[in-house]
Amino acid sequence: MSFFFVIPEGNLLFVTPTESLALAAASLSATAAATLAYAALSPGSQLFGRTLIAGSDPNEAALTYDDGPNDAVTESLLDTLAAHNARATFFVIGRYARQRPELVRRIRAAGHLVGNHTETHPWLAWQSARTIHEELRACNQAIEDALGEPVRYFRPPHGARRPAVFRAAAELGLTTVQWNVMGMDWQPIGTDRILSHIDRGLTRARSRGTGANILLHDGSQHGLGADRTATVASTAALLVRFAADGTRTVTVDAWG
Numbered sequence: 001m002s003f004f005f006v007i008p009e010g011n012l013l014f015v016t017p018t019e020s021l022a023l024a025a026a027s028l029s030a031t032a033a034a035t036l037a038y039a040a041l042s043p044g045s046q047l048f049g050r051t052l053i054a055g056s057d058p059n060e061a062a063l064t065y066d067d068g069p070n071d072a073v074t075e076s077l078l079d080t081l082a083a084h085n086a087r088a089t090f091f092v093i094g095r096y097a098r099q100r101p102e103l104v105r106r107i108r109a110a111g112h113l114v115g116n117h118t119e120t121h122p123w124l125a126w127q128s129a130r131t132i133h134e135e136l137r138a139c140n141q142a143i144e145d146a147l148g149e150p151v152r153y154f155r156p157p158h159g160a161r162r163p164a165v166f167r168a169a170a171e172l173g174l175t176t177v178q179w180n181v182m183g184m185d186w187q188p189i190g191t192d193r194i195l196s197h198i199d200r201g202l203t204r205a206r207s208r209g210t211g212a213n214i215l216l217h218d219g220s221q222h223g224l225g226a227d228r229t230a231t232v233a234s235t236a237a238l239l240v241r242f243a244a245d246g247t248r249t250v251t252v253d254a255w256g
């Protein structure tokens, strides 16, 4: 018996009662181990704490971009969004924001929302409470140094969390944000496959009567300079479609 999750920027994570993620002691039942893994890793789980995913209007979509800012890719994305008069949410990595404060300012000046994606992009579910707090605090500081305004939204790397993550977020005044649609664009799969993943997610979100919170990446946890050309092209294609079908783009604070 095993369970798996699709983890952003990772591979499928298989959880079995014997390997059980170090979360679960050997004495835990398979069901308990699966429940802990679900609570820590499933984007939709609310077991360890409340997360913001989407609002109740199926005609709203939030384009969200993680792991930037990333130089030319982010700039190209800003041009694409501006061409369609769309606003998006950027969950930036603090150590990149420190290196590229002017690009963070450009994102904000274009009307987009800038959120916290930690200082160094660790798996928070396995970190100490002190490290978790420091990762969130340092990223807030980097963004606030660039923008001169407080940060309100946070997305945990890989979506991984545990109760200490929610405590740290609450102490820093941050709302924790997940997603309900994934482009799987951290893999080099090309525009068509990114769009087909998003299409499936959009159909699922609409069938559930909710808005779409679409997870994409303008950068990479592994360093500045990652090629995200396919993400930008996918965004352009989506925005053409949204204009045709009446979907409105929103930033996640519209739901918070």
Ligand SMILES: [Zn+2]
Pocket: 009, 066, 067, 117, 121, 157, 158, 221
């Ligand atoms: Zn990330």
